[in-house]
Amino acid sequence: VQLQASGGGLVQPGGSLRLSCTGSGFTFDRYVVGWFRQVPGKEREFVARITRSGSSTKYLRSVEGRFTVSRDNTKNTAYLQMNSLRIEDTAVYYCGAGPQTADSLVYYYRLDTYDYWGQGTLVTVSS
Numbered sequence: 001v002q003l004q005a006s007g008g009g010l011v012q013p014g015g016s017l018r019l020s021c022t023g024s025g026f027t028f029d030r031y032v033v034g035w036f037r038q039v040p041g042k043e044r045e046f047v048a049r050i051t052r053s054g055s056s057t058k059y060l061r062s063v064e065g066r067f068t069v070s071r072d073n074t075k076n077t078a079y080l081q082m083n084s085l086r087i088e089d090t091a092v093y094y095c096g097a098g099p100q101t102a103d104s105l106v107y108y109y110r111l112d113t114y115d116y117w118g119q120g121t122l123v124t125v126s127s
Helices: 102-106
Strands: 002-006 009-011 017-024 031-038 045-050 057-059 067-072 077-082 091-099 121-125
Touching: 002 091, 017 031, 017 091, 017 121, 031 067, 031 077, 045 067, 045 077, 057 067, 077 091
Parallel strands: 009 121
Antiparallel strands: 002 017, 017 077, 031 045, 031 091, 045 057, 067 077, 091 121
């Protein structure tokens, strides 16, 4: 089982990046995918979640309207499109995958909802 996050980099404030999260070794389209981020000294925080079909999404309030989560199950890949990036969006971004259950739909913001994690990709927003 592997979850591979990629697409991070250095971008100026107001810029855009698209992160990818590709799964292998498990049935990707049966899993909810969540995006989280972490800065040194702080806990990993929820950013966005997408259900297995892509029909439902959730966002951290501070990224709503700027970030969009999507997925392409034919490619076993989920995406996080990040627009209008701010300095405070700087973090290591992680994707997680967990089986879609009644609890996972409610507790989408909890780390233990997700069984598999990618290695993280660094996003730096700086002028």
